[in-house]
Amino acid sequence: MIRRTLGKVFDRVADAYDAARPGYPDGLFAALAELAETSLNGALVVDVGAGTGISTRALQARGARVVAVDPGAEMLSRLVSRGAGAAVRADGNQLPLHDGVADLVCYAQSWHWLDPVVSVNEARRVLRRTGMIAAWWNTHDTARADWLAGYEAELAELAPEYWGPAHPQWRVPSIAAVLDVEERWVHWTRLVTVDDFLLDLRSHSYMAALDPGQADELVGRLRGRLDGDAQEGVLTVPMRVYLAVGR
Template sequence: MRKLGKVFDSVADAYDAARPTYPDEMYHALSEVSGVEFAGAMAVDVGAGTGILTRALRARGSRVIAVDAGAEMLARLHSKVEDGGTVAVLADGNALPLTDGVADLVTYAQSWHWLDPVISIAEARRVLRPEGAIVGCWNFAHAAQADWLAAYEVRLAEACPTYWGQALEEWSVPPIAAALDVVEERWIAWTRLIGIEDFLLDLRSHSYMAALSPEAADELVARQRTELRKVFPEGVMHVPMRVYLVVGR
């Protein structure tokens, strides 16, 4: 747990500043499929990080217990907590410090793949109310939709020994659907408008970048900047994105 927390803690500022939010359509789908109304619901957001999903759930009227193993990530979340409806807890998502049957939703936004695939789901089921739902979601740049993006991913695969992404033939979405019952999956497409420098800051927040030496990371960012400027000379990028949403029990 400490080691994982450290991976993201070292890039917490970049994560907080540059990672994308999730589109409104995802929240509509989540509520529709799970049958859970956000207003008044209790959500346990596991691997909450800097609070991207936590804040959106809170804005829709849920109370949120945000659990993360990374102190620096959680500090960014805590600094933006605006009322008593959000509680930030430094803990392992595989051993939730919560009593049984308290939650309507247990959410894993970009995080379930960091946890134990069996123990985490047993914990989620333990803390859920009988009608509650388990939710996984991941925001991906959709490389198949743009040649420049596919080439960008290939450069990452070549330079980052721990890269895991769409440039690899064996890449697939995290297998949370196979770990759940009564599962529904949705893909939600959207477009991200972002400046090149913010996009490169987002790049720095990925675990495979955090695993590089600072010199190697700088070199790769410089190379990506050069290539992206050729495609987007005006500096504003249109990035095809898609969210993979899984809701189950």
């Protein structure tokens, strides 16, 4: 669940998160508008688990009025410093908003940290009658690149709390189990330097759980692998976004 303690976990890696986490492709927001059957322009959106504002800024760029909610003080400070507008430090299981005010409640990379039933009920409470709930997750598309599958497999061996495509029980979060949704996969390609790819890695919770020395050693081992996969220091990373939208 997203609580103060979880906020502290990500607060420890806020700089890495802000600098190196990937954004989202235009196709995601086109699919969101299509499945929600509405325009983001002018919509009041509650961005739950907004972090440093990656999704917040993307929604604002498409004309949405966004209230960003996150439990992490350091994460929110990066969001606010970029001029992302209204931001509230709060738990996504208890939204500090009135009933029936929002057109969309969304969770970008965050719903899996929440109580599945309580969070959806909270979203329903703050939504207008015609409002929508949406959740999405960026993931590495390991089926499209052998080098990426090998990287994930080695990462799974090195990081005890790893959770990702190489874990045998990994699946996209199960929001469809508690909400009637339409689903969409959006494929895209990320071009990123090895340095930023590894900085992104440091922003994940399973890395934040490691002792700093262990994290440095792990990153050093993976750098040797990735340098061989890069072209002039740049990796071509196949990505896919899972999107679920429900009324």
